[in-house]
Amino acid sequence: MFKKNAVAAGMAAFASVALAAGCAVADGSKGSDVDITAMSAEELAEHLIFETNSFRDQEMQEGGNWSDRMTQDELQKACSFDNTREDLDGETAGQVVAMARAGYEAPESIELGDWRKGAELADSGFGYRMGHNNDDHGQREQGGNCYNCHVFDPRVSTQGTIGPSLENYGAQRGTSEAVLRYVHEVISNPHQYFPCTQMPRFNSDRHQLLTDEQISHIMAYLLDPESPVNNQ
Numbered sequence: 476m477f478k479k480n481a482v483a484a485g486m487a488a489f490a491s492v493a494l495a496a497g498c499a500v501a502d503g504s505k506g507s508d509v510d511i512t513a514m515s516a517e518e519l520a521e522h523l524i525f526e527t528n529s530f531r532d533q534e535m536q537e538g539g540n541w542s543d544r545m546t547q548d549e550l551q552k553a554c555s556f557d558n559t560r561e562d563l564d565g566e567t568a569g570q571v572v573a574m575a576r577a578g579y580e581a582p583e584s585i586e587l588g589d590w591r592k593g594a595e596l597a598d599s600g601f602g603y604r605m606g607h608n609n610d611d612h613g614q615r616e617q618g619g620n621c622y623n624c625h626v627f628d629p630r631v632s633t634q635g636t637i638g639p640s641l642e643n644y645g646a647q648r649g650t651s652e653a654v655l656r657y658v659h660e661v662i663s664n665p666h667q668y669f670p671c672t673q674m675p676r677f678n679s680d681r682h683q684l685l686t687d688e689q690i691s692h693i694m695a696y697l698l699d700p701e702s703p704v705n706n707q
């Protein structure tokens with residue numbers, strides 16, 4: 476929901492601006508024989524993204540280009556069914572879990588980092604930019620955007636409820652080796668446990684949105700007994 480809708484909304488917004496601009500867009504596109512006025516909003520958005528040079532070849536901040544970002548990998552394809560996850564059948568779920576496991580690399584050892592840094596990362600929605608490189612976004616650290624979907628500390632007012640509340644997460648589970656491994660696996664690629672979940676893959680063969688070091692700080696925020704998450 477998070478990613479798909481954001482992209483769809485962006486494309487729709489872009490398409491309506493382009494439609495309003497009319498001929499200006501037709502002049503700017505590569506093939507002058509293309510009649511953009513006959514296109515639906517979706518077709519126009521796809522045309523602008525994939526057929527013209529406006530976005531297709533533009534480098535993305537995380538590497539690759541726009542069309543790489545827009546091309547689904549096998550896991551996303553398997554999860555692109557209609558309606559809700561209720562429609563997920565057992566066979567597909569098993570395939571998604573197997574793909575997620577194959578794309579996960581376990582670090583040799585997992586240590587908890589600094590929960591203060593983890594709190595900042597969990598509360599930061601600063602992500603990789605797409606579609607423009609007008610300023611140098613590379614100067615700023617990417618966040619995890621976790622607060623968008625999870626409550627960590629109910630005293631903070633703007634936290635999402637798409638995912639379960641993670642209040643007292645570590646206080647309830649402890650910090651055994653098994654817990655550390657599980658939490659690292661979930662943050663890196665949650666499809667290993669929750670096939671076709673809405674939670675993004677933060678460090679997998681598809682995306683490296685957070686480094687292992689950043690994940691260790693976020694894990695400390697979730698699990699360290701000193702963290703506000705565990706003192707409510």
Ligand code: HEC
Pocket residue numbers: 477597619620621622623624625637638639658661662665669671672673674675677693
């Ligand atoms: C777009 C929404 C979304 C974002 C962003 C998100 N999550 Fe999640 N998360 C979920 C959902 C939904 C689940 C429940 C799994 C399911 O059933 O799909 C979940 C599950 C989890 C779990 C497992 C809970 C358990 O029962 O053990 C942990 C831990 C977790 N998320 C941590 C994080 C962290 C840390 C971040 C940020 C780096 C994050 N999540 C970002 C949606 C999200």
